[in-house]
Amino acid sequence: MTKTRSTEDVYTKINAAYQIIEKKWMCTIICSLMKEPKRFSEINSKIPELSNRMLTERVKELEDIGIVFRQVITDRPIRTEYSLTQKGQDLGKAIKPIQDWAKHWL
Template sequence: MNEFEMCPRFEKAVDVLSKRWVALIVFVLMQGPRRFGEIEGCLSNLSGKVLSDRLKEMENEGIIQRTVYPEMPVRIEYSLTAKGNALAPILGEISSWSSEWIELGVKQ
């Protein structure tokens, strides 16, 4: 019997994207750069602490970029990098799949 072995890169990608809120944050940032409060406002039930943690993790993974504008008060925006933008077709497919197969309010 052949033993199945998971590709380490695929496994890491799934690990990164399956963390709670990551895919939704990417989805929000697909519309363009956003400030922290704007991202938080788009995602109900997401605490500021968790958002902060996810943004740091995503920045460390190279998915998002944090830009600090030297204004008074300081303005900070988050945007997708090329690596983050490369997720757009994947999330678009998930959106299409969910429109066809997921019903709200009905347990599967």
């Protein structure tokens, strides 16, 4: 039996999704932004084990793939906030059952 093109496309997309969420801290960062936008320091305080360098790297990756939106707010003092795009919100909803499972079983 041969795979159809659409089956291969689905596997490719699933694999791409796992490549995003399997990176250390990605799910944790996404979950931290589910309820409301946060400044860099707020994300960092929620995840104290995460270094500033790694947080910067991961947020940039999430921004590049359209999961996180970075907004510079020009009020005084100038600040930057990060929020989830619709794509990010949908991914966060998909991660939530895993988060619930981890709280219960790990």
